[in-house]
Amino acid sequence: MTIRLSAAALDRIARTAAVPAYDRAAMRAGILHFGVGNFHRAHQAVYLDDLFATGRDLDFGIVGTGVMPGDAAMIDTLAAQDFLTTVVEQEADRSVARVTGPMIGAIAPGDRAAIVARLADPAIRIVSMTITEGGYYIDPATGLFNAGHPDIVADSLSPAGPRTVFGLIAAGLRRRREAGIAPFTVMSCDNIPHNGVVARNAVAGLAALTDPGLAAWIRDTVAFPNGMVDRITPATGARERQMLAEDFGIEDGWPVFCEGFRQWVLEDHFPAGRPALETVGVQFVPDVSPYELMKIRILNGGHATIAYPAGLLDIHFVHEAMAHPLVAGFLDRLEREEIIPVVPPVPDTDLAAYFDLTKRRFANPKIGDTIRRLCLDGSNRQPKFIIPTIADRLARGQAVDGLALESALWCRYCFGTTESGAAIAPNDPNWDRLTETARRAKDDPAQWLAMDDIYGEVGRAAPFRLAFAAALRALWSEGVAATLSRYGAGGTAGP
Structure with a gap:
């Protein structure tokens, strides 16, 4: 009782x-x-x-x-x-x-x-x-x-x-x-x-x-x-x-x-x-900035990284996504090659060790955290957790292939169906707008980046536009698994 x-x-x-x-x-x-x-x-x-x-x-x-x-x-x-x-x-x-x-x-x-x-x-x-x-x-x-x-x-x-x-x-x-x-x-x-x-x-x-x-x-x-x-x-x-x-x-x-x-x-x-x-x-x-930037870029950005491929592959729980080699491989390469290198030093903190701890936390099987929760409200979360990292790399003249793939996966998710054809229930305050834009972007990827209130200058940067278009076309022509497999093996998102 x-x-x-x-x-x-x-x-x-x-x-x-x-x-x-x-x-x-x-x-x-x-x-x-x-x-x-x-x-x-x-x-x-x-x-x-x-x-x-x-x-x-x-x-x-x-x-x-x-x-x-x-x-x-x-x-x-x-x-x-x-x-x-x-x-x-x-x-x-x-x-x-x-x-x-x-x-x-x-x-x-x-x-x-x-x-x-x-x-x-x-x-x-x-x-x-x-x-x-x-x-x-x-x-x-x-x-x-x-x-x-x-x-x-x-x-x-x-x-x-x-x-x-x-x-x-x-x-x-x-x-x-x-x-x-x-x-x-x-x-x-x-x-x-x-x-x-x-x-x-x-x-x-x-x-x-x-x-x-x-x-x-x-x-x-x-x-x-x-x-x-x-x-x-x-x-x-x-x-x-x-x-x-x-x-x-x-x-x-x-x-x-x-x-x-x-x-x-x-x-x-x-x-x-x-x-x-x-x-x-x-x-x-005295200054929390280094700590919050580390957490927002590595942990929250990591959540965004696994959310959309896992959602498209019909994975329900976060720990299940971490057990999927394509999703986990995408997270590992994107964090180590594109996200962590532009995170400034944090007092008394090893960023690689922090990321390893983050992965163990994501893989906790007891939590029951859902992929759908991580996918929620991308229109507010992407500008805070992902797009600033893209901007930093562009300012340094560095590659953004993995980040472009993350953004393309968000776009593909907002189309409203998973790889299996299952409908994705509305999952953003701006879902109708996002879905309509994602459907136009299937044939014209620039439509997605034209959401200036979300992407701003990043959406107008030629290197990101090219990488995003290649990634989105690959997702539609080859599928999520094949695109992740090529990227995880050290290739680019697009063919």
């Missing part, structure tokens, strides 16, 4: 899983977090759970909220189990469950007045967010804040009733400024290069549309530290809920399964104070 997760059941749950080793009743709110999805609860919340277990900083409890429809379902589920989460850490030889409890309350996503009021509360010293790469209103071609996005325009017309994360943060900061309350620190926990800078540009950029004085105050006084976060965390489904029930006897409405590895590198810029996360493994550095 399973035990339903709740605070009252923790004594019984402790027989099969670790439970919070601190008095949750003694906690006080110090962090407001937007986006309480799986990654947040496998990463930031776990570090805080470890910290609170030492008896420190219990005044940095988390209040969760969000702005998306899915956030409401997540918050309702967590509220029903006293804001506790079961986190299952999985490696090939072990699975360990723990119940975490740093979240002590939540605000419904639709209750904008309550969110702004809590943002204005002096007790809130950090506002953090995991809102995905696509949630920052970035123009993919320029990398700059898109002030013309309809959501941003709508918030600028109604600053007292904002609907975006950045509109809400700006409203909270406006109220604190008016009341003479020191600003909170804004901490992005998303996989975006210079995520603190990007968050600052979004908050100040939105504020500037209605209140230039507020925008200047935000830029001058509010801290937005950059950070690098890393932990492979798949989506939760029936499979995970059943495994939790069978292996640990726990019924959790939204458990989190993840790998054992985790990493968090942060710039130490928290004027309003912060929890002592360095005591539980968070690395504080």
Whole structure:
């Protein structure tokens, strides 16, 4: 018989899983977090759970909220189990469950007045967010804040009733400024290069549309530290809920399964104070740039590299893709010959060893991470994880054959069918546009690179255009397997 997760059941749950080793009743709110999805609860919340277990900083409890429809379902589920989460850490030889409890309350996503009021509360010293790469209103071609996005325009017309994360943060900061309350620190926990800078540009950029004085105050006084976060965390489904029930006897409405590895590198810029996360493994550095670039190029770029060939070959799980010699061979050659050589040095880090660790993490059979998750939202991820590497190599006059093949595989995937002829369900916010463009590109590859908002100058560079066209034609004339086989054997993507 399973035990339903709740605070009252923790004594019984402790027989099969670790439970919070601190008095949750003694906690006080110090962090407001937007986006309480799986990654947040496998990463930031776990570090805080470890910290609170030492008896420190219990005044940095988390209040969760969000702005998306899915956030409401997540918050309702967590509220029903006293804001506790079961986190299952999985490696090939072990699975360990723990119940975490740093979240002590939540605000419904639709209750904008309550969110702004809590943002204005002096007790809130950090506002953090995991809102995905696509949630920052970035123009993919320029990398700059898109002030013309309809959501941003709508918030600028109604600053007292904002609907975006950045509109809400700006409203909270406006109220604190008016009341003479020191600003909170804004901490992005998303996989975006210079995520603190990007968050600052979004908050100040939105504020500037209605209140230039507020925008200047935000830029001058509010801290937005950059950070690098890393932990492979798949989506939760029936499979995970059943495994939790069978292996640990726990019924959790939204458990989190993840790998054992985790990493968090942060710039130490928290004027309003912060929890002592360095005591539980968070690395504080003066400049996070080398670490985040390494992770985004090698790990996230690696995910993109295996995603589309595996998706086209009807491979379901990531570890299965790593066991496929053509997919694994493509990843290995592309990383070693084109990606890693343009990643700058990282303090105390061997990039080749980091890549070897990355491959072992991808191959973890326990995680159950899906290829479809890796293929998701390419229109936002490719400009962040792949295209900058292409730009760097072009600037150096270096070959881009493997990167062009990766881009051609994304195009082929967006055509909407796998090699076996199976339909690919929509898997991008811009799926209709991508599918239409991919179908035109089958006969005219230049059509794909003409998406200037995604490729920008890279799409107009002759060496990349030629390599991309050759790769896409090879995929259509010879198939994915034959094209990967030639490339993996040391040849070019095109015939």
